[in-house]
Amino acid sequence: RKEVEQDPGPFNVPEGATVAFNCTYSNSASQSFFWYRQDCRKEPKLLMSVYSSGNEDGRFTAQLNRASQYISLLIRDSKLSDSATYLCVVNKADSNYQLIWGAGTKLIIKP
C-alpha cells in the first residue's frame, strides 16, 4: 500500500461546479498535511495546509479525518484556472521536515 494515495483522475468538471478530492494516508502518526497545486510543466505550489479543525481559503476547503486517515479538498464555484494537478502531501511520521507526496489528482475544468 502506498503511503499516500490519491485518485489520479482526471476529473472533468464543468465551470461553476463543486468538486471534491480525497486522499488517504497510511501512517496514523503523521501530523502535518498539505494540498499542493501543480500546473503543467511548472513546480508544485502550496495551496493550503490542512488543520485538524478544517480550514477554508476562499473557494477552497480542506478537511482532515484522523480516524479514517484521509484528507479532502473541496473546490466551490470552480474556475477554468483551477485546472491543474492537486497533490496531497503528508509529513513522514518520524521526521519534522520530510514530506511524502501523493501522485496527484488531475482536474480539468471545462467551459
Add this chain to the structure above:
Amino acid sequence: DAGVIQSPRHEVTEMGQEVTLRCKLISGHNSLFWYRQTMMRGLELLIYFNNNVPIDDSGMPEDRFSAKMPNASFSTLKIQPSEPRDSAVYFCASTLIPGIKGGYGYTFGSGTRLTVV
C-alpha cells in the same frame, strides 16, 4: 523576496556527459531538498540537507549522482556520467524548520528539465 532559484531551466546533453544543476535557497531557509519528477514515478526525494549537512541521501539513485551544499544558500546536484534514464525534471525546494509543523510546507524552484540523449 526572491524565491528558490534554479539553473539552468533546460539542459540537453549527450549520454556520458557531466551535468551540474544549481539551486539557491530562499534567504533564511535552513533545509534544502532535491527532487526528481517523471510521469512514471512522480516526485521522488533524492537528498535533503539541514543546515548544510546531508541528512538523508537514500533516494540518490546511484553513485553517478552527488550533491553538495557548500554554504547556507547554495547547492549543486551533479550527474556524472549522465544516462538517458536520468531525463526528468529536477526540482529543489527549501523550508525553514519547523516549517512543516508550522504549516509552511516547502517552496519549490522552477525546476531544471534535463534531457539526456
